[in-house]
Amino acid sequence: MAERIYLDHAATAPVLPAVADRMRELLADSFGNPSSLHAEGRKARQAVDEAREIVSSSLGCEFAEVAFTSGGTEAANLAILGLALAHRGGERDRVLMSAAEHHCVLQTEPLLTAFGYRVEQIPVDREARVDLQQFEDLLSEDVLLVSVMHANNELGSINPINEIAELCAAHGAVLHTDAVQTFLGTDLPWKVADLGADLVSVSAHKIHGPKGVGALYVRPGTKLSPLISGGAQERELRGGTENLVGIAGFGEAVRQLAGGSHSCQREAADTFRAAIETLGAISSVSRNTPTLPGHVHVRFPEIDAETMLIVLDRLGVSAGSGAACSSGSLEPSHVLVACGFTPSQARKGVRFTFGRFSCIQEAEEAAARVAAALRGIEERKS
Numbered sequence: 001m002a003e004r005i006y007l008d009h010a011a012t013a014p015v016l017p018a019v020a021d022r023m024r025e026l027l028a029d030s031f032g033n034p035s036s037l038h039a040e041g042r043k044a045r046q047a048v049d050e051a052r053e054i055v056s057s058s059l060g061c062e063f064a065e066v067a068f069t070s071g072g073t074e075a076a077n078l079a080i081l082g083l084a085l086a087h088r089g090g091e092r093d094r095v096l097m098s099a100a101e102h103h104c105v106l107q108t109e110p111l112l113t114a115f116g117y118r119v120e121q122i123p124v125d126r127e128a129r130v131d132l133q134q135f136e137d138l139l140s141e142d143v144l145l146v147s148v149m150h151a152n153n154e155l156g157s158i159n160p161i162n163e164i165a166e167l168c169a170a171h172g173a174v175l176h177t178d179a180v181q182t183f184l185g186t187d188l189p190w191k192v193a194d195l196g197a198d199l200v201s202v203s204a205h206k207i208h209g210p211k212g213v214g215a216l217y218v219r220p221g222t223k224l225s226p227l228i229s230g231g232a233q234e235r236e237l238r239g240g241t242e243n244l245v246g247i248a249g250f251g252e253a254v255r256q257l258a259g260g261s262h263s264c265q266r267e268a269a270d271t272f273r274a275a276i277e278t279l280g281a282i283s284s285v286s287r288n289t290p291t292l293p294g295h296v297h298v299r300f301p302e303i304d305a306e307t308m309l310i311v312l313d314r315l316g317v318s319a320g321s322g323a324a325c326s327s328g329s330l331e332p333s334h335v336l337v338a339c340g341f342t343p344s345q346a347r348k349g350v351r352f353t354f355g356r357f358s359c360i361q362e363a364e365e366a367a368a369r370v371a372a373a374l375r376g377i378e379e380r381k382s
């Protein structure tokens with residue numbers, strides 16, 4: 001049986017051995033509650049503090065400006081709903097979010113509406129990027145919050161976040177950016193000051209850390225209400241005993257990646273893209289658009305994503321679509337629909353995402369398996 005090739009790093013990335021070791025060590029030897037004063041508690045507090053130190057320094061912010069959460073979804077919810085709650089009833093009652101945001105942002109809308117806000121979507125272009133002119137037209141002094149992702153998780157395209165931040169600042173609006181896909185990326189280093197956002201959410205499992213842990217950067221002076229009450233943890237932003245093992249695993253993942261190392265990620269993705277384009281795959285993002293290094297998003301004109309993914313899985317290639325799977329069938333991707341694709345086209349989007357440890361050989365072998373998948377699908381049709 002040929003080795004499997006994992007090309008779904010944007011969904012989640014395998015936990016690094018050093019991360020698993022650190023988590024095992026804490027699980028076995030450190031059961032204390034970080035809020036306790038005794039030795040066991042102090043040891044647990046030290047582990048949380050150490051992780052916060054590592055994560056804040058890689059974000060380029062102060063120790064106290066990072067709140068740990070249960071992942072990217074909660075970080076975005078805390079940013080958006082926490083800000084909305086803290087400013088409820090104020091003069092600014094509009095919230096703008098790009099139409100291509102992850103559901104963790106878009107699906108805050110019902111609660112925002114219940115809190116009395118008007119939520120509007122910022123249109124995106126064919127590659128899921130915010131058009132600056134259209135965005136500026138929507139901005140005015142009644143906008144409390146803007147949420148625009150740094151890079152799109154489906155297409156991999158990168159938004160001009162600095163320009164968006166400048167426009168927000170000019171209108172006094174708070175900017176949240178979902179940076180889950182770009183945090184510690186191989187060829188896109190950034191610190192929070194580079195992004196210019198007031199609130200930045202990140203997640204551990206996209207960077208070879210554990211699932212169920214993430215963080216929110218909060219610029220000093222940005223007022224948020226907690227969404228989980230019942231304790232003063234995370235500087236009163238999130239009640240509840242800390243997920244000690246997960247947080248320490250997150251810190252270790254950041255420590256492992258922060259130094260940077262040579263990676264063939266972009267080269268592997270480019271090699272693969274070029275090979276499958278010769279097989280008829282149509283790339284969703286043009287070569288000149290700034291993109292994440294590992295993303296290859298394509299459509300095979302006659303084949304639904306679901307069929308392609310199932311056949312590829314049988315051939316030992318794990319890919320994704322970025323779209324939600326409900327009742328056993330793929331929904332058309334809301335991102336592709338926002339980009340102007342028809343629902344039928346949107347059901348054909350397949351996402352291959354290479355990781356920092358992927359290699360060219362895997363790219364070549366994966367392309368050969370895509371060719372085999374296409375032959376198999378064609379034979380079944382005839």
Ligand SMILES: Cc1ncc(COP(=O)(O)O)c(C=O)c1O
Binds near residue numbers: 074178204205213
């Ligand atoms: C852009 C983006 N935002 C947020 C999330 C959610 O992160 P988490 O799985 O940690 O809740 C994801 C993960 O799929 C993502 O890709």
